[in-house]
Amino acid sequence: xxxxxxxxxxxxxxxxxxxxxxxxxxxxxxxxxxxxxxxxxxxxxxxxxxxxxxxxxxxxxxxxxxxxxxxxxxxxxxxxxxxxxxxxxxxxxxxxxxxxxxxxxxxxxxxxxxxxxxxxxxxxxxxxxxxxxxxxxxxxxxxxxxxxxxxxxxxxxxxxxxxxxxxxxxxxxxxxxxxxxxxxxxxxxxxxxxxxxxxxxxxxxxxxxxxxxxxxxxxxxxx
Numbered sequence: 001x002x003x004x005x006x007x008x009x010x011x012x013x014x015x016x017x018x019x020x021x022x023x024x025x026x027x028x029x030x031x032x033x034x035x036x037x038x039x040x041x042x043x044x045x046x047x048x049x050x051x052x053x054x055x056x057x058x059x060x061x062x063x064x065x066x067x068x069x070x071x072x073x074x075x076x077x078x079x080x081x082x083x084x085x086x087x088x089x090x091x092x093x094x095x096x097x098x099x100x101x102x103x104x105x106x107x108x109x110x111x112x113x114x115x116x117x118x119x120x121x122x123x124x125x126x127x128x129x130x131x132x133x134x135x136x137x138x139x140x141x142x143x144x145x146x147x148x149x150x151x152x153x154x155x156x157x158x159x160x161x162x163x164x165x166x167x168x169x170x171x172x173x174x175x176x177x178x179x180x181x182x183x184x185x186x187x188x189x190x191x192x193x194x195x196x197x198x199x200x201x202x203x204x205x206x207x208x209x210x211x212x213x214x215x216x217x218x219x220x221x222x223x
Contacts, residue, residue, distance in 0.1 A: 011096065014060040018090055021052050026088040028065060032073035033081015033106070061088065068099040072221070080106040082221040103221035110214050111181035115191070116206040117172050119165075124205045126161045133200065134209070136170055137190030144169040144191070169209060176211045183217035 024047045030040035042061055044052040069086055072079070084103025091098050119127070127134075130152055136144040143166035154162070173191040191211045193200040201208040 008063060009056060009060040011060075011064075014057055014097075015090065015094065017054060017056050017060075019094075021054055021057075022046050023052055023054070023057070024089075026057065026061060028061065028086040028088065029084075030071065030086065030103075031081070031083040032071050033083075034075050035073060037071060037073050038081075064097075065099070068097070069101050070222075072105065078108055080108055080216070082106065084221060101221070104218045105221040107183075107217045107219065108186075108214055109183060109217045110212055111178045112210055112212040113176065113178035113180065115173060115176045115209040115211050117169055117209055119202065119205045119207055121205065123161060123165055124202050124207070126158065127165070127200070127202060127207065130158075131200065133192070133194055134165070134169055134207075135190070135192040136173070138188050139190075140170075142170060143167055144173070169207070173209060173211050176213075178211065178213060181213065181215050183215035186214040186216060189213040 021044070023044050025045055027043045027045070028040055029043070031038045032040075042058050044054055044057060046052055065086065072082055075081055082103045082105040084101060087100045087102070089098050089100075090096075130148050131146055132149045133147040134144050135147070143163075146162055146166060169191070174189065176191075189211060191209050193207065193209050195210075
C-alpha cells in the first residue's frame with residue numbers, strides 16, 4: 001500500500017484532535033511479508049469502545065507509524081512475515097504518543113524423521129539386488145522414484161514389484177508424522193532412502209526412509 005503524499009500534520013494538531021474526539025486508543029492491524037507491508041488499517045476507540053472516525057488522525061499516523069515502529073516485511077524463504085496489532089495511546093504527559101506492537105512472526109521450518117516401511121521378503125530382496133536409491137516428494141507426482149544400480153532385464157513380476165513399492169513408499173511418506181516437528185505442516189515434503197552414496201538400509205524387512213517436511217511455525221515477534 002503506497003503511503004499518502006500529503007502535507008505533514010504537526011503533532012500538536014494531532015493531539016488536539018485526539019483530545020477533542022476523546023479518543024482512548026488507536027489500533028493499527030497489519031500483515032507484512034514477502035518484502036511488502038501488505039494490508040494495514042487504523043481504528044480509533046473512545047472509553048466506551050465506540051469507534052471514532054478521524055481522517056486527520058489517520059493521515060497523521062500514516063505518516064508517523066514508520067518512524068515509531070519497526071515492521072519486518074523482508075522475507076528470505078525461512079522468515080515469511082509477521083502480523084498483529086500496534087496499540088497507540090497518548091502518553092502520560094499528553095505531549096506525544098506511545099506505540100506498542102503485539103505481533104507474531106511466521107517462519108518456514110524443516111523437520112526430519114526416520115520412517116520404517118515394512119516390506120515383504122520379495123520386495124526386500126528386489127531392493128537389495130537392484131536398487132540404488134528411492135526418493136520423491138511433493139514435486140515427484142504420486143509415486144516414489146526408484147533408481148537402480150545398473151541395467152538389468154526387468155520381468156513382468158519385477159515391474160509389478162516396482163509399481164507396488166513406488167506407491168507404498170510414497171503413500172507412507174506423505175502420511176508420516178514427524179514427532180519432533182512443531183507448527184502446522186505444509187504440503188511440501190521429500191524423502192530419500194540414502195544420500196551421499198550411502199548404502200540404503202533394510203533391517204528385518206523394514207526399509208529406512210528419511211522424510212523431511214516444511215512446517216509453518218509462529219513465534220512472538222520482536223518489537
